[in-house]
Each structure stands twice: as C-alpha cells, then as structure tokens.
Amino acid sequence: MFDRTQWFLAGMSIALSVQLSQPVAAAVPVGKTVQTSQTNSSEAAAKAFKEGLKLYQQGTAKAKRSAIVKFEIALNLYREAGDRRREAVTFSNIGLVYSGLGEKQKALEYYSQSLPLSRATGDRGGEAITLNNIGSVYSELGEKQKALEYYSQSLPLRRAVGDRSGEAVTLTNIGSVYSALGEKQKALEYYSQSLPLFQATGDRSGEAVTLTSIGSVYSELGEKQKALEYYSQSLPLR
Template sequence: MLALSEDTGEERGQALERMTIFYLQAAETADRLAYPGRVRLDGHPADPGLPLPRLRNADETRAWFNTEHGNLLAAERYARTHGFPHLSARIAHSLAGFLDAECRWQDAVDVLQHAAAHWSSSGDRPALCVALLCLSSTHASTGRYPQAAETGERALEIARATGDREAEAEALRVLGVLHWHLGENRTAVELHQKALAIRMTAGSIWDQAKCHNNIAISLLSLGEQDRALEYFRQAISGFRTAGDQSGLARALNNLGDLYAHKGDLTRARRAFEESLPLAESTGNLYAQATVRTNLAAILAESGDPGAALALHQQALREFQVLGDRKSQATAHNGLGEAHHKAGSADEAERHHRKALDIARGIGTTQEVTRALRGLGRTELGRGQLDSAAEHLEAAIAAAHRVNDPDEEARARDTLAEVRLATGDVRGAKELLRQALAMMCILDEQEAIRINNRLIEIDQTSTG
C-alpha cells in the first residue's frame, strides 16, 4: 500500500522490473544446479547487487522451484505484458526444465509458446531452437503428436542450419521419443542411433545413457530383447555413473518391462520394486505412476488382481492429474486386464473401450492394439464370437503395421481360440503356429504354453 501512496508509477515500474530481473537470474542459477544436462541458452552475468538464493544442491534447488514457481510464472507474465518480452522468454527457458521434470506440462506449453514467438520475431534462431525442443517434448508428453512433430522438425532444421550439434542430437532424441509414442519404432531407433552417434563424440555419460535407454525401449517394442537388454544395461551403468537417480529409476523400470515381456515375472518384479522408491525419492509423479502401472501388471499376472487394481487406479488418477493421455490409455488397458483376471468382464470391457477411445483420439497405435486385443478376449469369454474376431483381426493388423510382434502374437493366440469355438480347427492351428514362431523369440514360457495347446488340439481332434 505504501508503494501505491508514496511511489510514482515510474518508481513502481522500476521496482517491478528489478524484481523480474531478480527472478530471472535466480531461476537461471537454480536451473543450472537442478538440471545440469539440459540444452540451454547462455546466461547473462548475474547482477552482484541482487541477493540471489543460496542453494547448495539439486534437492534444495528443486524445493526452491516448487516454492517459487508461482512467483516465477507471475514474473514471466508481468515481463511479457509490460514491454520486456526478452526477460519473459528467458524466464520461460529457465523454468522449462523444472516444469518438465514436475510434469507441469500445461504451464510449460503456455510460457514456451510465448518464448518461441518472441525469439521467432526477434530472429534469434539458436534460442528459438531450444524453445521448440522443449515444446516438442511437452506436446508429446500430453499426446499432442502433430504439434510435437511440427515443433521438433523445426528445431532439427534450425539446429542443422546453425551447426549446433548438441541441439541437433537433442532434436533427434525428442523426435525419436515421439515416434515411439506413435508406435513407429523402426524410425524411433534410427533417430536415437543418430543422436547417440553425436553424443558419443560430443556428449556426456548422462547424454549417452539417455540415448541408450531410448534405443532399448524401441528395440523392446520391436521384440529385439537381447539387443534391448544390452542397451538397458549400458543406460543403467551410465545413470549410476552420472548420479542421476531419476534416470536410473526410469531405466530400471524399463528393464523390468523387458523381463515382463520375456515372462520372467520374478526379475521383472524385482526391477520394478527397485525402481519405485527411486522414483518416489525424486518426486516425479509421472515416473512413480509409470512404475506402479508396470508393477500392477506383474501382480495381475502373478495371481493378485486385487493389488493390481489398486495400483492401476492410483496410477490412473496420477496420469489424469498430469494430463498424460497416452498413459491414461495404458492405465485403462491395465485395469481392463486386471479386471479380466479377476473375472469382471463388464469392467474389463469398460476400461478397454475407454483406452481405445483415448488411444484412437491421439493416434498411439500401441494402446489401440492392446485395447482391441482386450476387447476381443472379453467378447470371446461371453461367446460373442463375431465381434471378438473383428476386434482381434484389427489388433493383428495394427500390430503388424507398426511391427509389434509381442502384441501380434498374443492377438493371434486369442483369435485361435475364437476359431476353435466356431469349429475352424485348421484355422486355429495355423494361428497358433504363427504365434508360436513369434513367441519362441519373445517369451519362452508363452511359447511352451502355446506349443502345449497345439498338442492338446491335435490329441482332441484325432481322438
């Protein structure tokens, strides 16, 4: 109130400008301490007259961001609306690492779009490239895939035109993650390998670990488990060396996913249970929810659908808070599978249909395929054989289109049971042989089960 009664408008404006500069310099300092691996802009020299916060480590810095992020967003908005767009854009850039790590994606989109517009109009191409990289990653995290592709490709074009190899590697990695979201894993692997090639000559152990982890994820989706395992091990080693608990948690979670695909539920559960406390210690809600989803799937497969349902529900709530639509589809599919294990066909169908609606809406083929297979399995159990066959054939086609042999094999296996129920023994056996050929590479236990099923059918049909 004294400022309003005793200071002039010019004096108040100068005070607010000084406060904005303080928040900018504090955020730049904190960003470098909390998220040292980011592709970032060079900071301006700090004003020695400003009392910047004394932050000793990354944990203190992240806590400071959590306390101050509302004020930082207000400072960004003030600068943007009061004639200081350059300060606004730099605050947005300094906030981007925190907003991404804490999954505050809508805030990130809001401020980064303004920053990108400013740097585009001012002709600062290196700064524009960095803003577009952050935007692309954020759009992908929230299922805005066309926007993610547009901004990522623009960033890659600028990085190559300006000769910025670090930004080029990050653009390739960001686009690789986008193609993984879309189920285009061959393209994803190619992009990640190009990024890794750059990082091997001009990157840190941490940069390389991120690339190794991303390559392994897409290789796993392609059914190349041995290659994926080697890349996961390199990622885990790299994150341990770099001291990145968050990255280590993600890599261990992905390793657990690999073991789950191989049918090794004991090792899968061990990896997830090692990953979860690490994810919880970082405070990253997305990482925690992802591990819970995967652990829930193992519990359902291990005969504990009740515990699985509780974890899936918790993860779904967290993904809804985050606005992560792809992961919401994943959680709904997980709930559908757990309800199927628990004998709740109506609930299984409801969740698979919800997953299908979300996945089709954002164009993520992985969850579309899984939802179609779940619906086909539920309809088979009810004797709705025509609709079951329709959904399973669509699942096979979608999985084949994106080269997902695990989902394709499982859909063929279920469709074989539909064919048997209609009396088509020959068609069922052919589908099982095709599924067996895929599962011999992917999952030894599933391969044994399918082979035993073939033997059983032969004995029944000849007896």
C-alpha cells in the same frame, strides 16, 4: 488376454536416460537451492527407476520384489521433485509388477493412484496404458464386464495419441473378453481390427498372438479348417 504393458517400463527408461545425460551446473546461484534439490531428487529417482527396471527384467519373483523396493524409492523422490507425470508412471509400474506376482488387488491399488495423476498432467498416453492395465487385471480376476469398461476407456485415448501398437493391444484384449463371454462373432470383429494394426506396425509377436486367438475362435465355432489356416499363419511368426 494379450499384455504389452512392458512397453511402458521400457519407454520410461529411455526417457529417463535422456534426462540423466543433461549436465549439472557446478555452482548453485543464490535462490536456486530448491531447484537444485529438485534436480537432485529427479536424478536419484531416475537412477532408482533404472535399477528397478533391470531387476524387473530378470523375471524372477525375488527380483521383481526387489524391483518394487527400487520403484518405491523412485516414487518418493519423484514426489519430492514435484514430477507428477513420472510419479504416475512409477505407480503404474509398481502395479504392473504386483500384477505379475499375482497380487491383483495390490496392483489395482497402485493403478488407481496412477490414474488421477496421469489425468491431472494431461498424459493421455499414460492414462490409456493404465486403463488397459486395470482392464487386464479385472479380466484375470474373471470380472469381464468390468474389464470391458476399462478397455473401452483406453481405446479412444490410444487412438487420440496415435498409439497404433497400443490400440492393437487393447483391441485384441477386448476381443479376448468377448471370446471368454461366448460372444465369438464380436470377438472376431475386434481381432479383425487389431490384426492389420499389428501388421502395419511390424509387430510380429502381436500379430502371431492375434492370429492364434482368431484360430481359437474358429475352432470353438466348429470351423476347424479355418482354424488351421490361422494357426498355420501364426506358427512361422512365433
């Protein structure tokens, strides 16, 4: 399985940084108290979110658990501000952290709360990422058919929003599931779709992973020389 869900975290961090750069009025006109309160909640949420992101990026289990605390604070503040889109993003990010910690059921709980919010706000990109993330959890749990269901829902949304990098990731994930199911030719079909997308978007890491996956399929099919060809292409990219 190829997981590029961290883009979601980084992408939101950039969006929130832009939001934080906006000036705040010094005086609050009568009747705008609620609006100001929402602005304050949004800014506090953005701050907590960024702190959570920094902790997450440290990579240790302790730091990830501290990140969850920060994301939970952000989650409540976004809810107070009525920002359902960022609430959905934060739910998904908490799910991602729990997944990384090996707490797959907990991850699914948070993803399942993110999904309807993304749909309600029309955030198809966010919905696609969460569907992909859910598919990844089910794949890791060994529930390959269920993983395929979610990947198959994510794929057309990736295409609809023009997310070619995300499309490549989901195609590779689908290929990995088919490979695990023993459907090697089907796996190759999906890998062959993802590879040019990774190349077109300049994602050498994704390209390397997919080349290795193709090599593994050919190795399992007994085509060792062909496997070597793909491994040899992957190595310098790695």
